[in-house]
Amino acid sequence: MKSQDIRKAYLDFFKSKDHLIVPSAPIVLKDDPTLMFNNSGMAQFKEFFLGNGTPKSPRIADTQKCLRVSGKHNDLEDVGFDTYHHTMFEMLGNWSFGDYFKKEALAWAWEFLTEVLKLDKDRLYVSVFEGNPAENVPFDQEAFDIWKQYVSEDRIILGNKKDNFWEMGDQGPCGPCSEIHIDLRTDAERAAVSGRDLVNADHPQVVEIWNNVFMEFNRKADGSLEKLPAQHVDTGMGFERLCMAMQNVTSNYDTDVFTPLIAKVEEITGLKYTSNEVKNISEEQNKTNIAIRVIVDHVRAVAFAIADGQLPSNTGAGYVIRRILRRAIRYGFTFLGTKEPFINKLVEVLANQMGEFFPEIKSQQQLVTNVIREEEASFLRTLEQGLQLLDKVVAETAGKEVSGEKVFELYDTFGFPKDLTALILKEKGYSFNETEFESELQKQKARSRAASEVTTDDWKVLIEGNVETFVGYDQTENNVKITRIRKVDSKKDGVLYQIVLDATPFYPEGGGQVGDKGTLVSANETIEIIDTKKENNLILHFAKQLPENVEAGFVAKVNTDLRTSTSKNHSATHLMHLALRTILGTHVEQKGSLVNPNYLRFDFSHFSKVTDEELRQVEASVNAQIEAQLQLVEHRNIPIKEALEKGAMALFGEKYGDNVRMIEFGDSKELCGGIHVKNSADIWHFKIVSEGAVAAGIRRIEAITGDAVKDFYKNQESTLAEIKEVLKNPQDTMKAVVALQDDNAKLKKQIEQLLKEKAKNLKGELVSQIQEINGVKFLATQVDLNPEGAKDLAYELGNNETNLFLVLATAEEGKPMLTCYVSKELVASKNLNAGQVVRELGKYIQGGGGGQPFFATAGGKNVDGIKEALEKAVEFVK
Incomplete structure (x- = not known):
């Protein structure tokens, strides 16, 4: 079966078992601060397992794009070296939310594998949880008895907590699991060693393909377990591994999930990939195979992440994508x-x-291609830069072992990989101190862990069974009760308290809009709310302290000044999106946004710089919509199909429910959960303050509205008044500035001419100071010129003199500069290199530089070091 047919067969099977088939959630998570990426099939259903929401059906099935490259689940370093680990993979899943349990889950798993797909039963093994007396969790007798109906007892393996007890994290829903493993070895291998002995032993052909997790418990902060109010089933099946079993191969990379990508790499590079069936390959071929596996795996992860809205960057999730x-x-x-x-x-x-199954990768194909191409070009330049820096490190190394600290610096600052450094050093006859490197790496990891360390207490529930609601579209104040609280302690923010209210007016951060701030006021005290976020369908209000009486009644008050400014920026973002699509073209799509009280930031797809004229048109369009006094038209809780039929824009990478909120201002129609003005006239005015590139094919505009625009124009007016005063209040300020520029240009030319004449006069003086040392004409001196003049003078002297080694120092405006010239004949005969010379002498002026072997410069900060640098120059020729 082809991979597309296997995926369809799975979904059709569970559809026949009354499961609702839902699409994959985006690979990039935007509404769960506890996870960077969707790393399992259950991630998008966490709120249902936690009891914070109700699913659209008690039975659901899907295939979920997953990414495991950070945190607890991190397979990155295994990818390429074996044939079954991946960064991105698909997880086929069927879910029961308080509906069926072990009996149905295990029966259907066996039916699908052996009757629908017709896998050989003699190749299948199952496992059940052996129990853990220390945690008072018994042996899973129920699962064991169910499996005995389908397989002999010698095919049922008892698994420990590591292999057969699944946990969402350090806290939260968890439970025993029952796995199905398949033995894909040859008949001869199976006869020699039982597959039973190889289950969970990391054998590449004896692999887990299905995991049935039975969510029965909740792990508390103190490590203890309590029974969940309802029992759930969370299953996951590795799609790529299933394809391997169905296509009768022994490597995921030999399935049609990967072979088309491998064929393209072979076409581009002219190198061949050998199937896992080929044995006894050369070391060189093995390296080729690993590289090709890494590339075809990683391009899937990166491409889908970009299509879902995560661009490569230097921080957070963007840094992970860049690293892959x-x-x-x-x-x-x-x-x-x-x-x-x-x-x-x-x-x-x-x-x-x-x-066909994931339309986002098709619709975003051009953008993904452009971003990856630009990232490739950038990193290839970085690699070249790293090679130059490595040459410098080698030149400065005494002996044949390079400092591990230097290699770590290359890795940490320039992203230069350790193993590539080792390879290049080996070619040059060098090695590096791996112990020092590992020491520096561990220090960095310890710093990173310390910075992100968070301790979270269990929720203290004050009102049982309460459904928390959001009333902030209509109110900025509301009488509330606290329903639950918990303490969170992090190295970054210290001790904070998360408070959940029964009916909050506070908007939680989402859709690019920052969370509301404000206060909780009771008869006796006022508690400041410093932020509002959403996690697993709960709205969390952050405070530095709890009320003395958490069971009192409170008035929740949103800071309306901040809210009003934010809403103006959010509505202006919608109007600007429409203007950009009208003026630049309908290829423009939102790729990210930030809306706060001070300004708005909008990232969008566009493949060239937005011209000044186009920016003026965008500004004019938005301001025309503001002046048109467009009334907000809000559709709450309407079916998504109806909203799209009305012309609403849906953004790729966003997770929408069956019912959505649609916002209209005239022709602007978007799906949006944020806060908006009631009339476009409330925005007052819109002003673009910057436009630039974020990545290949992605531009960014920053803009302001309302009071920020008033402040902007006040500052402009003040600046103009100051300029006029400096220019002695001319009648025509512009004419006066142009005249000043003309005068300045004329004076610059005069100064350049004077300096050239000065350099000519200086040349005669310096020729008389040249000494001959060991057959080299040597001169090291300070000259009263600018750096450009020193360069001209160096070339003048070099054209007149053979075998010249020259170092000139300048100190224009207190900035020391060293200029080194080496006659080309000396570069070869005396092994003199101007670049190495200035790097060494640059240390004395607290700086550095480089250049070519015959000419190089170095700048620094310490003028007092010039004397010593010139004195040391003679050592290169002595």
Whole structure:
């Protein structure tokens, strides 16, 4: 069966068992601060397991895009070296929310694998939880008895807590699990060693394909377990591994999930990939295979993340995506000889292969291709830069072992991989101190852990069974009761308290809009709310202290000044989105936004710089919509299909429910959960303050509205008044500035001419100061010129003198600069290198630099070091 047919068979089977089939949630999570990425099939259903929401059906099935590259679930370093770990993978899942339990889940798993897919029963093994007396969790007798109906007892394996007890995290829903493993070895291998002995032993052909998790318990902060009010089933099946079993191969990479991508890499590089069936391959071929596996795996992760709205960057989730892509680029660079961007060429293959089931990869194909191409070009330049820095490190190393600290600096600052450094050093006859490197790496990890360490207490529920609601679209004040509280202690923010209210007017951060701030006021005290966020369908109000009486009645008051300014910026964002699509074209799509009280930031797809004229048109369009006094039209809780039929824009990478909120201002129609003005005239005025690139094909506009625009124009007026005063209040300020610029240009030319004449005069004086040392004409002196003049003078002297080694120092405006010139004949005969000279002498002026072997410069901060630098210069020729 082809992979597309296997996926369809699974979903059709569970549809026949009355499961609602739902689409995959985005791979990038935007509404769960506890996770960067969707790392399992159950992540999008956490709120239902926690009892904070109601699913649209008690039975659901799907295939979920997952990414495991950070935190507890991190498979990145295994990818490529084995044949079954991946960064991105699909997890087929069927879910029961308080409906069926072990009997049905296990029966259907067996039916699908053995009757629908017709996998060989003799190759299948199952496992059940052996129990844990220390935690008072018994042996899973129920699952064991169910399995005895389908398999002999010698095929039922008892698993420990590590293998057969699944937990969402340190706290939260958890329970025993029952796995199904398949033995894909040859008949001869199976006869020699029982598959039973290889289950959970990391054997590449004896692998888990299905995990049935029975959510029965809640793990509390103190480690104890309590029974959940309802029992749930959370199952996950590795799609790629299932394809391996169904296509009769022994590697995920030999399935049609990966073979089209591998074929494209072979076409681009001219190198061949060998199937896992081929044995006794050479070490060189093995390295090629690993590199190709890394690349075809990583391009899937990166492409789907970008399609879901996560651009590569230097922080957070964006840094993880950049790191995955750079790992792929580096493997191509080192082992496939690819010195030009090529991974972007795989996106078309991926889109054709998976676009039918995951339409986002098809619709965002051009953007994904452009972003990956630009990232490749950038990192290849970084690799070249790293090679130059490595040359410098080698030149400064005494002996044949490079400092591990220096190698870590290359890795940490420039993203230069350790193993690539080791390879290059080996070619040069060097090694590096791995102990020092690991020590620095561990220090960094310890700092990172310390910065992100968070301790969360259990929820203290004050009002049982309460359904918390949001009333903030209509009210900024409301009488409330606290329903639950918990303490959170982090290295970053210290001790904070999360408070949940029964009916809050506070808007939680989401859709680019920041969370509300305000107060909780009782008869006796006022508690400041410093932020509002949403987690697992709960609205969390953050405070530095709890009320003395948490059971009292309170008035929740939103800071309306901040709320009003934020709403103006949010509504202006919608109006600007429409203006951009009207003026630049309908290819423009929102790729990110930030809306706070001070300004708005909007990222959008567009493949060239927005011209000044286009920006003026966008501004004019938005302000025309403001002046038109467009009334807000709000559709709450309408079916998403109806909203789309009305012309609403849905954004890729966002998770929408069956019912949505639609916001209209004239022709602007968007799905949005944020806070808006009642009439566009409330925005007052819109002003763009900057436009620039964020990534390939992504532009960013920052703009202001309302009072911020008034302040902007006041500052402009004040600045103009100051300029006029400096210019002695001319009648025509512009004419006066132009005249000043003209005068300045004339004076610059005069100064340049004077300096050239000065350098000519100086040249005669310096020729007489040249000494001959060991057959080298040597001069090191300070000159009263600017750096450009020193450069001209150096070349003048070099053209007149052979065998010249020259170091000139300047100190214009207190900034020391060293200029080194080496005659080309000396570069070869005396092994003199101007770049190395200035790097060494630059230390004395607290700086550095570089250049070519015959000419280089170094700038610094310490003028007093010039004397010593010039004195040390002679040592290069002595």
